[in-house]
Amino acid sequence: MFLILLKFSTNKARAPEVMADHVAWLKQGFDDGVFDLAGSLQPQLGGGILARAATRAEVEARVAADPFVIEDVVTAEILELTPSRASADFTFLLPEVAA
Template identity: 55%
Template sequence: MFVIFLRFSSNKAAAQDYMAAHNAWIAQGFADGVFLCAGSLGPAAGGAVLAQGEARTALESRVEADPFVAQGVVAAEIHEIDPKRTIPSLDFLKGTDLPAS
């Protein structure tokens, strides 16, 4: 499982120019079954996405395709999490190790 932090850069003012394309990128991540949750970082710091089911290299390519990332609106950080304990409804997240490529 991965947490992707999308922190606004000095080009934050351009966000409105790419918002529709960024929202389409998020929708595609959900449609592909890779994104589990997406939301804002407060206060007005950017966003975060929980993702699973995709190898890191594929996820890195997906993140690079985000119009906000491609246009320098945000800087992306990808952090991998190996869930060991969850509530029962999130047990599907445990043991989801994927190959490095």
């Protein structure tokens, strides 16, 4: 599982110009079953994405293709998380244990 932090950079002012392409990129990530959750970092710091069902290399390639990254609207940080505990509502996020 990956936490992707997209923090605004010096080209933040260009976000409105690139927003439609960024939203299409997000939609593709959800359509491909890689992204599970996306939202804004507060207060107006950028965005965050929870991604699964991909290798680190696949996530890195996908993030590199984000129009916000390409146009330096955001800088991306990819953190890998191995879940070990979850509330009852989120147990589906835990890795399956081989029997």
